[in-house]
Amino acid sequence: MAQIDGLPPLREVIATHGLAAKKSLGQNFLLDLNLTARIARIPGDLSQADVLEVGPGPGGLTRGLLANGARRVLAIEKDSRCLPALAEIAEAYPDRLTVIEGDALEVDPLQHLTGPIHVVANLPYNVGTELLIRWLTPQVWPPYWQSLTLMFQREVAERIVAQPGGKAYGRLAVLAQWKAEARIALSLPPEAFTPPPKVSSAVVHLTPRPAPAFPADPGVMERVVAKAFNQRRKMLRAALKGLHPRIEDKLEEAGIAPTDRAETVSIERFAALARALQG
Numbered sequence: 001m002a003q004i005d006g007l008p009p010l011r012e013v014i015a016t017h018g019l020a021a022k023k024s025l026g027q028n029f030l031l032d033l034n035l036t037a038r039i040a041r042i043p044g045d046l047s048q049a050d051v052l053e054v055g056p057g058p059g060g061l062t063r064g065l066l067a068n069g070a071r072r073v074l075a076i077e078k079d080s081r082c083l084p085a086l087a088e089i090a091e092a093y094p095d096r097l098t099v100i101e102g103d104a105l106e107v108d109p110l111q112h113l114t115g116p117i118h119v120v121a122n123l124p125y126n127v128g129t130e131l132l133i134r135w136l137t138p139q140v141w142p143p144y145w146q147s148l149t150l151m152f153q154r155e156v157a158e159r160i161v162a163q164p165g166g167k168a169y170g171r172l173a174v175l176a177q178w179k180a181e182a183r184i185a186l187s188l189p190p191e192a193f194t195p196p197p198k199v200s201s202a203v204v205h206l207t208p209r210p211a212p213a214f215p216a217d218p219g220v221m222e223r224v225v226a227k228a229f230n231q232r233r234k235m236l237r238a239a240l241k242g243l244h245p246r247i248e249d250k251l252e253e254a255g256i257a258p259t260d261r262a263e264t265v266s267i268e269r270f271a272a273l274a275r276a277l278q279g
């Protein structure tokens with residue numbers, strides 16, 4: 001294994017600090033520093049950027065980001081056991097790493113960062129999905145972040161990048177791709193982690209579009225898409241009943257056949273429907 005810095009190997013860090021993985025915190029650690037360095041390169045040049053890292057754990061990805069030249073990293077970690085290991089990294093990279101002990105769902109990173117900001121995280125998938133939705137639905141667009149590089153279960157990653165016509169296509173795909181360009185940047189087998197999870201994982205890279213891909217009121221778009229996929233096996237004229245007294249006319253106005261099902265409708269058509277319902 002190549003040395004990316006002068007710090008001890010991660011297995012040693014884990015043994016020294018007693019960081020046995022806790023299932024309740026979704027702890028599956030990446031111990032291969034070559035791999036974490038590869039993930040750290042996904043957002044591109046970080047020398048002029050701040051990085052928000054969520055869930056650094058023993059710091060494998062943090063070390064990858066710092067070795068890759070990130071100007072500054074703000075890391076939010078819930079497990080206080082990890083703090084001494086992270087403090088050693090902060091010492092090795094003076095003035096470049098700030099660690100906050102806390103729940104990423106509660107800490108406001110903008111209190112601590114100036115930007116441009118790249119977000120990088122290997123999180124338990126439920127926390128990751130919740131944060132992704134928050135990052136995609138801020139008060140103002142474009143958002144504060146320049147990119148998101150996020151590890152998910154492979155199945156969740158596929159739902160984010162899914163195209164119309166398949167089972168994976170749903171709310172997450174429409175929301176993510178309406179607001180951002182999303183791609184799977186790296187796939188990882190369970191054995192890449194310690195302990196290995198039951199399923200494969202993938203890193204998704206998202207960059208925000210300057211404006212949503214097709215114009216529509218975000219609130220109306222969200223309601224339409226949620227309702228359409230809530231009953232995804234129903235024809236849209238039935239699934240969307242209640243949204244408008246003449247929903248069939250509105251569907252046709254948007255270029256959607258009332259007998260279509262949500263999973264075949266493109267993001268462009270959903271936005272057209274949201275506009276038809278707005279106007």
Ligand code: SAM
Binds near residue numbers: 030056058060103123
């Ligand atoms: N980044 C490390 C790596 O790649 O090896 C650790 C990844 S591990 C899958 C997830 C990390 O997120 C753990 O360190 C866990 O303690 C932390 N975590 C879980 N829930 C969190 C939350 N709500 N806020 C901040 N950190 C959290």
